[in-house]
Amino acid sequence: MSRDKNRVIIFDTTLRDGEQSPGCSMTLNEKLRVAEALEELGVDVIEAGFAIASNGDFQAVSQISALLKETTVCSLARASTKDIDRAWEALRGAKRPRIHTFISTSPLHMEHKLNMSPEKVLEKIAESVSYARNLCDDVEWSCEDGTRTEEDYLYKSIETAIKAGATTINVPDTVGYTTPVEYTEMMRKIIENVPNSDKAIFSTHCHNDLGLAVANSIAAVEGGARQIECTVNGIGERAGNAALEEIAMAFRTRHDMLPYTTGIVTENITKTSHLVSSVTGLNVQHNKAIVGANAFAHESGIHQDGMLKNAETYEIMTPESVGLGKSTLVMGKHSGRHAFSEKLKELGYELGNNEFLSAFQQFKDLADAKKVVYDEDIIAIVDDGMRDNDGMQITSWKFVCDHGVPNSATFEIVADGSVKEVHSEGNGPVDAAFLALSSLIEGEPDLELYQVHAVTKGTDAQAEVTVRLSDDGRTVNGHAAHTDTLVASAKAYLNAINKLLVKREKGKPEEMAV
Incomplete structure (x- = not known):
């Protein structure tokens, strides 16, 4: 053929x-x-x-x-x-x-x-x-x-x-x-x-x-x-x-100049980009072509005027062509399971029953805490819930941050069915949290990156945190989202530790550049 x-x-x-x-x-x-x-x-x-x-x-x-x-x-x-x-x-x-x-x-x-x-x-x-x-x-x-x-x-x-x-x-x-x-x-x-x-x-x-x-x-x-x-x-x-x-x-x-075809279902691009970003902990830069947060955003008054008259004035492709729908505010604390299920389908997610129930509960908790729930909030919930954390998990936490007293962090950690408590004081609650969690691993890994950004606008936005740790030539990224920045920070750090432990078990990889 x-x-x-x-x-x-x-x-x-x-x-x-x-x-x-x-x-x-x-x-x-x-x-x-x-x-x-x-x-x-x-x-x-x-x-x-x-x-x-x-x-x-x-x-x-x-x-x-x-x-x-x-x-x-x-x-x-x-x-x-x-x-x-x-x-x-x-x-x-x-x-x-x-x-x-x-x-x-x-x-x-x-x-x-x-x-x-x-x-x-x-x-x-x-x-x-x-x-x-x-x-x-x-x-x-x-x-x-x-x-x-x-x-x-x-x-x-x-x-x-x-x-x-x-x-x-x-x-x-x-x-x-x-x-x-x-x-x-x-x-x-x-x-x-x-x-x-x-x-x-x-x-x-x-x-x-x-x-x-x-x-x-x-x-x-x-x-x-x-x-x-x-x-x-x-x-x-x-x-x-x-x-x-x-x-x-x-x-x-540009099929007029590049008459080539692929089998790519472009409407799945954004969903796949979010998944890869989530599991690697590498955030996509805002001005990244096609999948960046600003790829279809227009702030200039001249651009906005043109967009209102005809989108083609400043967009050479549609957001829908890469699977990017406009954020909506229709979800809230009164939304039920069916509406949430339909929203997940609209966003390109298919969850098993247990995953769905967990995501729905987190959505309801978020809806109680926030004035409005955006599509990006739901994506962050699902991605965070699907993130592989089979090793150690945080089940409870306590932060002390007050004038005149030592800043500290205390966590209850579950691993292989057993419960362990870790505690540390530090120069601020984030430092205390990282010091406490680093006690779960031999040697203290170097913190190369600590990055926080808001999932959506507003002071009640979820925080997405990325942590990068290095240890004996190994580098890992941890990623987590939560409405409390301190909790998101701790979960991201523990996510990185879990990955670091897996990487230690593997040993140093063979050279494989092409």
């Missing part, structure tokens, strides 16, 4: 490259939720992890493989039989499995990272790709640091990989170095000069070090690539990856 020549495959690596962002580690349950959301979003390929990196990554790839119904599930592997065997073991249950193997090809990487000759790297390409192809029909090969690889050697490497059985060839801009014009020409020349290029689909994987990841990805498609590797909200190593939502909406909005 022939492929649509303008159909672009969307390869999402939020769960692999995205998770390599400092602090972005996700638990297994969180990864499963994100994977389901990505399938609903219409992603073609999900890179579920790097199976050999840890038992946690292996379990994630394995369980996502069993969970997904249509989407191709992929695992990363270095150019070694051990890596490839582990990847295949994790992928066996997938309806559509893919092994993604890679090796560096730039002179800089071959000399200083691999300590291998160009000839030896070619041998490893042939051996690893052939080995993977004997296990799996769908094999992707990447030339790490491809955009800084010598031209003739790049052609030879790609020819070798395709001859060995690679069905997708990824030419990554690993360090975000290339430019759009350069990348378009590079992709065209690869396809023209590699003798067997017609036997593979070419892919792009761009990092955003110079802010060009999306532009470069689109430029590669202009040059003949038909797969884009990207992440939700553009998260990833260093400055991040190409943002999935920006690519999808660029193709949809």
Whole structure:
């Protein structure tokens, strides 16, 4: 069956490259939720992890493989039989499995990272790709640091990989170095000069070090690539990856200049963005394209006047096209279960019975405490309730903050069915809370970030808090929301501790940059 020549495959690596962002580690349950959301979003390929990196990554790839119904599930592997065997073991249950193997090809990487000759790297390409192809029909090969690889050697490497059985060839801009014009020409020349290029689909994987990841990805498609590797909200190593939502909406909005299509259900973009932000603890910047809080906001009087006359004067796409409905104030303390259920459906959530009852009770409590309840408030409630906190949880709290007495925080903590109380004094209630909770873990992790912002307007708004902790080279983000800023702060800190404990159990991950 022939492929649509303008159909672009969307390869999402939020769960692999995205998770390599400092602090972005996700638990297994969180990864499963994100994977389901990505399938609903219409992603073609999900890179579920790097199976050999840890038992946690292996379990994630394995369980996502069993969970997904249509989407191709992929695992990363270095150019070694051990890596490839582990990847295949994790992928066996997938309806559509893919092994993604890679090796560096730039002179800089071959000399200083691999300590291998160009000839030896070619041998490893042939051996690893052939080995993977004997296990799996769908094999992707990447030339790490491809955009800084010598031209003739790049052609030879790609020819070798395709001859060995690679069905997708990824030419990554690993360090975000290339430019759009350069990348378009590079992709065209690869396809023209590699003798067997017609036997593979070419892919792009761009990092955003110079802010060009999306532009470069689109430029590669202009040059003949038909797969884009990207992440939700553009998260990833260093400055991040190409943002999935920006690519999808660029193709949809400028179809006159970019006649390419994807399988992305753009109306699910905002919901998926909120989920990824929630589980990673990375807030989306307000001026972020497509999914930022200000993406469809207009404050200038001239702009507002134009919008009132015709929205197209200042909006090139509709909020509805990315699943963003206008906030409404119809929910309140008199709203019942049915109305709340319908509101959840409108916002794109489907909760189990226990989750629904818990969210509804929190909504009623919030409605009693606030004058008005916004859609953003409900999203914060659901996201906070769905956040994976299977380790330790705060069940009660007491803060003392008064002039002339020591500031302190006391918490009742439940873990594995047992109850423990922790208490500390500090330089203010937040400091006391963090000191008390840090006693739950060996060693005191470094607090790298403490960020508070209001979910909605008003002095009665819920506070969303993000906490970033670092410990022995590990970095985690904690996230929580509550009408009481002190409670939100404590819950975010404990969320980070829970993640840090999981990360300690995994040990340090193997290197896995592409």
